[in-house]
Amino acid sequence: MEYEAVIGLETHVQLNTKSKMWCGCANAYGAAPNTQVCPVCLGLPGVLPVPNEEALRKTTLTGYLLNCEIPRFAKFDRKNYFYPDAPKNYQLTQYDKPTTANGFVEFEFQGGLARVRITRAHLEEDVGKSFHFDRNSGVDFNRAGVPLMEIVSEPDITSADMAYEYLNALKDILLYGGVSDCDMEKGMVRCDVNVSVRPVGTTGLGAKIEIKNMNSFSGVRRALEYEIPRQIAVVKSGGKLIQSTRRWDDTTGITEEMRTKEHAHDYRYFPEPDMMPLAPTDEWLAEVRTLVVELPLARKQRFIREYNLPAPDAETFKNDVALGNYFEPLAKKSASPKAVANWVINNLRAKLTEINEREKTEQSEVGIEPADLQLTTLADRPAGTGRPRGGQNHQQCRCATGLRRNVCHRQSPRGHRPGKRPGPG
Amino acid sequence: MLNELTISELTTRLARREISARELTQACLDRIARVDGTIHAFISHNPADALAQAEAADRELAAGVTFAQKPLLGIPIAIKDVLAVKDHPLNCGSKILGKFISPYDATVIEKLKAAGAVVFGRLNMDEFAMGSSTETSAFGITRNPWDPTRIPGGSSGGSAAAVAADEAIATLGTDTGGSIRQPAALCGCVGLKPTYGRVSRYGLTAFASSLDQVGPFTKNIEDAARILGVISGHDPKDSTSVPVPVPDYVAALDGNIRGLKLGLPKEYLIGGLDPEVKAAVDAAVKQYTALGAEIVDISLPHTDYAVATYYIVATAEASANLARFDGIRYGQRVDGADPLELYCRTRGAGFGAEVKRRIILGTYVLSSGYYDAYYLRAQKVRTLIRNDFLAAFKQVDAIITPTAPTAAFKIGEKSGDPLQMYLSDIFTISCNLAGISGISLPCGFTQSPKLPIGLQLLGQPFGEATLLKLAHAYEQSTPWHREKPGTIA
Numbered sequence: 019m020e021y022e023a024v025i026g027l028e029t030h031v032q033l034n035t036k037s038k039m040w041c042g043c044a045n046a047y048g049a050a051p052n053t054q055v056c057p058v059c060l061g062l063p064g065v066l067p068v069p070n071e072e073a074l075r076k077t078t079l080t081g082y083l084l085n086c087e088i089p090r091f092a093k094f095d096r097k098n099y100f101y102p103d104a105p106k107n108y109q110l111t112q113y114d115k116p117t118t119a120n121g122f123v124e125f126e127f128q129g130g131l132a133r134v135r136i137t138r139a140h141l142e143e144d145v146g147k148s149f150h151f152d153r154n155s156g157v158d159f160n161r162a163g164v165p166l167m168e169i170v171s172e173p174d175i176t177s178a179d180m181a182y183e184y185l186n187a188l189k190d191i192l193l194y195g196g197v198s199d200c201d202m203e204k205g206m207v208r209c210d211v212n213v214s215v216r217p218v219g220t221t222g223l224g225a226k227i228e229i230k231n232m233n234s235f236s237g238v239r240r241a242l243e244y245e246i247p248r249q250i251a252v253v254k255s256g257g258k259l260i261q262s263t264r265r266w267d268d269t270t271g272i273t274e275e276m277r278t279k280e281h282a283h284d285y286r287y288f289p290e291p292d293m294m295p296l297a298p299t300d301e302w303l304a305e306v307r308t309l310v311v312e313l314p315l316a317r318k319q320r321f322i323r324e325y326n327l328p329a330p331d332a333e334t335f336k337n338d339v340a341l342g343n344y345f346e347p348l349a350k351k352s353a354s355p356k357a358v359a360n361w362v363i364n365n366l367r368a369k370l371t372e373i374n375e376r377e378k379t380e381q382s383e384v385g386i387e388p389a390d391l392q393l394t395t396l397a398d399r400p401a402g403t404g405r406p407r408g409g410q411n412h413q414q415c416r417c418a419t420g421l422r423r424n425v426c427h428r429q430s431p432r433g434h435r436p437g438k439r440p441g442p443g
Numbered sequence: 444m445l446n447e448l449t450i451s452e453l454t455t456r457l458a459r460r461e462i463s464a465r466e467l468t469q470a471c472l473d474r475i476a477r478v479d480g481t482i483h484a485f486i487s488h489n490p491a492d493a494l495a496q497a498e499a500a501d502r503e504l505a506a507g508v509t510f511a512q513k514p515l516l517g518i519p520i521a522i523k524d525v526l527a528v529k530d531h532p533l534n535c536g537s538k539i540l541g542k543f544i545s546p547y548d549a550t551v552i553e554k555l556k557a558a559g560a561v562v563f564g565r566l567n568m569d570e571f572a573m574g575s576s577t578e579t580s581a582f583g584i585t586r587n588p589w590d591p592t593r594i595p596g597g598s599s600g601g602s603a604a605a606v607a608a609d610e611a612i613a614t615l616g617t618d619t620g621g622s623i624r625q626p627a628a629l630c631g632c633v634g635l636k637p638t639y640g641r642v643s644r645y646g647l648t649a650f651a652s653s654l655d656q657v658g659p660f661t662k663n664i665e666d667a668a669r670i671l672g673v674i675s676g677h678d679p680k681d682s683t684s685v686p687v688p689v690p691d692y693v694a695a696l697d698g699n700i701r702g703l704k705l706g707l708p709k710e711y712l713i714g715g716l717d718p719e720v721k722a723a724v725d726a727a728v729k730q731y732t733a734l735g736a737e738i739v740d741i742s743l744p745h746t747d748y749a750v751a752t753y754y755i756v757a758t759a760e761a762s763a764n765l766a767r768f769d770g771i772r773y774g775q776r777v778d779g780a781d782p783l784e785l786y787c788r789t790r791g792a793g794f795g796a797e798v799k800r801r802i803i804l805g806t807y808v809l810s811s812g813y814y815d816a817y818y819l820r821a822q823k824v825r826t827l828i829r830n831d832f833l834a835a836f837k838q839v840d841a842i843i844t845p846t847a848p849t850a851a852f853k854i855g856e857k858s859g860d861p862l863q864m865y866l867s868d869i870f871t872i873s874c875n876l877a878g879i880s881g882i883s884l885p886c887g888f889t890q891s892p893k894l895p896i897g898l899q900l901l902g903q904p905f906g907e908a909t910l911l912k913l914a915h916a917y918e919q920s921t922p923w924h925r926e927k928p929g930t931i932a
Contacts, residue, residue: 060772062527062547062773063527063533063535064526064533064545064549064646064647064648066682066683067682068681069682098762098763098766098809100769100786102782105772107763107766107767108763157771157772159772284810284811286809286811287809288760291651291652291683292652293682294682294683
């Protein structure tokens with residue numbers, strides 16, 4: 019019998035708000051331990067949470083970007099469990115009335131379009147970080163109370179590669195929306211993976227096995243590449259899988275059991291009495307809708323359609339937002355957008371890379387507005403009449419040699435920096 | 444003696460510079476030195492700090508600061524041990540907080556300080572406000588100034604006893620199910636529980652977040668109106684506080700209650716009601732008629748479910764609220780081999796029996812498989828109880844009831860029987876479940892021994908002005924509030 023995997027992902031993303039979720043402490047990575055704390059995020063007696071509106075806005079915006087419904091009633095709940103990094107010994111989260119629900123993500127996969135349904139994107143708070151020393155342990159509460167968005171997918175993912183592509187697509191969307199910096203190194207994105215196996219052609223779900231707290235997309239892929247065959251082997255050899263939680267060991271490349279269903283936590287969720295329920299108004303939602311940006315995939319498809327670009331060029335402009343933004347106005351005034359794309363990608367980007375390498379910067383702004391750039395007839399040559407040759411490129415666009423650093427403009431016109439897509443592996 | 448006077452009397456004399464704030468604070472401190480060995484209203488107090496604040500008030504008075512600018516300038520107000528005062532100990536009547544010193548001020552404390560009050564002392568209370576007699580405190584019992592063999596009520600027993608014994612001009616307490624009104628009744632002073640959302644809870648160590656409110660204990664109604672005016676208002680740090688404008692509560696005390704309607708709920712005239720308490724409340728009802736108010740018979744049909752509902756909602760919230768006392772970040776820690784052992788030892792040693800009982804009860808009602816039958820159902824019944832009151836307030840301006848079924852009981856009389864103790868809150872807890880306002884004021888005494896009896900008025904949400912007006916009219920036409928306990932040995 020052939021088996022297939024059924025995978026759902028819970029992705030935790032730190033929002034890039036200025037302050038924490040319930041207090042005015044800075045939401046910033048890397049400060050000395052316990053320097054970005056106050057009575058509220060330390061859970062001192064008597065403190066109360068006040069929701070951060072920027073975090074609510076960014077979660078709602080994410081909902082729009084993930085094609086979700088935005089219910090007119092949402093609330094926070096207490097999830098009760100004891101752990102030294104949890105200042106209140108309960109976590110505030112949204113249990114049954116999330117801020118967004120029922121959306122989907124579309125992305126390119128294996129030459130076609132894949133769609134993964136989104137159950138919900140809800141808001142919660144991050145916890146502190148434990149450190150273990152020789153004779154004792156310590157907790158840094160700088161991270162406690164950082165707004166954390168949890169994006170829960172439906173079990174629509176069927177392979178390790180698909181999980182990997184889904185996560186990359188999700189990350190691109192979050193970067194485009196400017197809701198998170200998605201810096202994996204800084205733990206801004208963490209995943210829980212739910213995976214089960216079933217005979218191909220059946221629709222039931224096998225025993226759900228959760229792999230907790232993965233902090234890289236490649237880790238998710240490797241864990242699934244290990245876990246799926248493991249589960250299939252168990253079932254094929256007549257064994258029985260039970261609902262359980264497993265831990266991924268990145269060094270040894272295996273998953274190991276942490277606890278089974280019998281030992282599952284009873285979190286005793288109940289509505290947070292310290293806060294009023296959330297009831298977004300029409301005006302507020304309209305304001306959030308003005309922040310909606312074109313999605314990465316839509317942008318790529320539009321570049322192909324409108325400028326007749328080959329997919330790899332459009333992909334480049336999808337991944338390098340600033341470069342794409344530079345290309346677009348030029349393309350509009352050119353008879354040959356493809357030739358402009360070649361010049362922007364091959365010459366302009368190369369020049370920027372060269373400058374960046376020389377000056378040890380990550381400069382992404384050209385320094386000359388596209389409007390000020392005059393296209394010569396050469397660059398206006400209709401597409402398909404031959405690729406411009408290297409030596410001629412400097413003459414194709416006047417001012418091109420005037421390329422320089424412009425230290426004032428790191429932000430792209432859309433208001434967000436281009437995100438670098440993680441390389442494979 | 445200055446410490447026996449009311450805020451209105453004292454501010455007049457302070458404004459005329461007849462007395463100094465320092466003399467006034469010293470009078471309270473002297474009184475504490477004389478009687479608190481018996482009463483034990485205070486867990487601790489810092490005389491030097493109190494006097495320094497009083498001297499600062501005197502300097503402001505000398506510099507021309509008026510009571511219009513700072514309505515409580517130089518008035519010594521003592522604080523229940525559940526409210527955070529910067530640089531003061533905060534123990535909540537419990538061992539578990541150890542030597543904890545609060546690094547911040549509760550919003551009500553900020554407001555008192557901004558109004559010029561001398562904020563001093565830590566008043567005894569039932570541990571984490573769980574109790575009706577102040578006997579569950581880890582810092583010893585507080586005695587009723589009218590009879591030191593009896594309890595002062597609870598959980599704000601220290602707050603009530605300190606006012607009744609003239610150890611402070613006024614105090615702050617908190618009320619989750621009657622913890623202001625019941626001790627006020629048993630000690631013979633005024634105790635006001637504001638509408639939920641009227642006063643900020645920021646800095647109030649939560650027992651049950653959806654029920655807790657801060658309120659004043661005072662020697663008369665006018666003083667309660669003065670303090671309520673200072674501590675009320677929306678607080679950006681408490682998202683459950685409501686942005687309703689704060690009226691001039693003192694101005695509302697015009698004595699004119701003619702035509703106001705008072706509801707008498709038939710469900711409150713129950714079997715366990717002490718005959719002397721019943722007689723005093725009946726007399727108060729007659730007095731209101733004489734003052735021109737109209738008495739209307741009303742029904743609050745879900746009253747019978749209030750105690751059960753309360754002990755589900757309150758304990759559920761408490762089980763989560765008290766989870767933070769784990770010995771990890773602050774408070775008294777008893778070490779263990781791993782976090783679980785540390786938690787068990789710390790909480791096992793730190794919490795008293797009543798707190799443990801309520802945490803276990805609250806944990807149980809929220810547990811998987813029981814949530815719907817207990818917590819969810821209790822929330823539904825809570826809505827019905829609130830609807831009872833909202834329907835009644837379409838007919839009447841306020842509701843009149845006894846505050847407690849009996850006068851102060853003996854120390855130890857009910858501490859072995861939690862259910863009997865819970866039933867002593869039977870008249871007060873519906874008010875918290877409904878989120879409305881309530882006040883207790885003296886309405887007479889039992890004969891032998893002479894113990895105070897409290898009258899409770901329940902008011903509309905944000906109807907404190909009417910409530911105070913009604914209470915004030917009664918108070919001014921009766922002698923009870925002027926009586927003082929006899930000599931305290």
